[in-house]
Amino acid sequence: MTVPILKAALLSEATEEISTPILLVGPSLGTTARTLWGRAARILGARYRVVGWDLPGHGHSPRPAERFTMAELAEGVAGLVGGMREQGEWGGYPVFYAGDSLGGAVGLQLGLDYPDLFAGIGVICSAAKIGERQGWLDRAGTVAVQGTPTMIVGSGQRWFAPGFMEREPEVSSRLLHALSDTDRQGYAFCCEALADFDLRDRLGDISAPVVAVSGEFDTVTPYEDSWAIARSVQRGSAEWVPGAAHLVPVEAPERIAEILMRHFDRAVAESPAVVSVSAASPAGRLPGDPYDAGMAVRREVLGDAHVDRATAAIDEVTAEFQEMITRFAWGTIWTRPGLPRTTRSAITLTALIAHGHWEELAMHVRAALRNGVTRGEITEIILQSAIYCGVPSANSAFRVAQRVLNEVPPVE
Structure with a gap:
């Protein structure tokens, strides 16, 4: 040997x-x-x-x-x-x-x-x-x-x-x-x-x-x-x-x-080794700040165009809310290694259907496609939701998903 x-x-x-x-x-x-x-x-x-x-x-x-x-x-x-x-x-x-x-x-x-x-x-x-x-x-x-x-x-x-x-x-x-x-x-x-x-x-x-x-x-x-x-x-x-x-x-x-x-x-x-006060980012955040990781993941999942629109609309009323969701939702939860992003998307779609958040659902149908969830899997997620969240909710979800999927060309 x-x-x-x-x-x-x-x-x-x-x-x-x-x-x-x-x-x-x-x-x-x-x-x-x-x-x-x-x-x-x-x-x-x-x-x-x-x-x-x-x-x-x-x-x-x-x-x-x-x-x-x-x-x-x-x-x-x-x-x-x-x-x-x-x-x-x-x-x-x-x-x-x-x-x-x-x-x-x-x-x-x-x-x-x-x-x-x-x-x-x-x-x-x-x-x-x-x-x-x-x-x-x-x-x-x-x-x-x-x-x-x-x-x-x-x-x-x-x-x-x-x-x-x-x-x-x-x-x-x-x-x-x-x-x-x-x-x-x-x-x-x-x-x-x-x-x-x-x-x-x-x-x-x-x-x-x-x-x-x-x-x-x-x-x-x-x-x-x-x-x-x-x-x-x-x-x-x-x-x-x-x-x-x-x-x-x-x-x-x-x-x-x-x-x-x-x-x-x-x-x-x-x-x-890279988290030190002297290495603070231009925005005053340390490299390990969840906000920085959250913004990176938010862009990867939702796309630059969506995030740019959201940040452009920030004012003194919404600034702290946007900071919060970027730091905690995206920087603390979406960055966790315990679940693949396809699974996180499936969970998110189900929760949005259960609560009837249709505008957010449309956004996360697009995000699911970016995360690698297939069109067939999106259909299966909504069918599963019909049993546990109710048929009327699934019916609304299918209308939203159909509209979004018609806007996005299928992967060859």
Whole structure:
């Protein structure tokens, strides 16, 4: 057993001088960082310098000579970070981590073995234990003898949501070609490392902020796995991405970028190192003030146009009320990690229906769509409300929802 040699490459430079943190991203088994993260990196590059590392025998990383464990793989990633630090390439800026599937599992291992290495961790379409041991060993044996092309059909079925390959043939083709080009020994050794990987009993020792993300159609690591991570680590939250399967960074790059930026912003805001009187914001608030986090979340959920209209209308009569709802409703409740935003939207819609707040309901139907709630799920929420809140309330709710949904074009 030995620490594998890993290679990393710059995927995107930060486009703003103030956006100097580093985001290190890790790939799924059979993919490269560039093919998996390239689309999301173009968006994330507005805030971070995005660097991707490749698994042994994948992409730029050389073929491994010896078998390795997940802990040794994580040690190799930690060595990349340490080397960049020593060379002065990353300065003293915060470093964040995000990985998909096997890359996400490595993120959990890093959080356990190197608790101070990353300011925040994104675990995407992954779990504390993925699959069954014998299944991984069987796959390793097949690939070692027959090569990675034998995995193309099965991986295509697991990786992508229904219809994605037809809508995005070039993108899916690049990923499947990367799989075909992967060294068979590197792939097999990764399978063997996954066979023995199980951190379910150790998640509580992970202290770095972790967001666990799952895709709607992911059959490999469903939402239950993300929720198990979120509720077990010391500081965890879970998110759900509609219309995606196992490779969320390529299937829903805008959504994963939004989730990661929000999560990492919150991780920094809650870090004791950045909350000091000398670091007060121009408005006189400390970086950790719930108002600042609340305004950020309020804009993400309701949209800039709505919030701009609301703030423009503030006068001496409404100023304290607007301050209160931003600080406590948005900054204290909506920022809590215990529920994904889709669930918070469902609860909010139900409460508004129960109390007959139809103007607010229209606003939150739009917000629910922004949060990833599907049109079909909005219908189900109102149907559920018909039983517990009354049919007349549901009838009014359907009229409001129908009007709003007719104004918003459906997602293709």
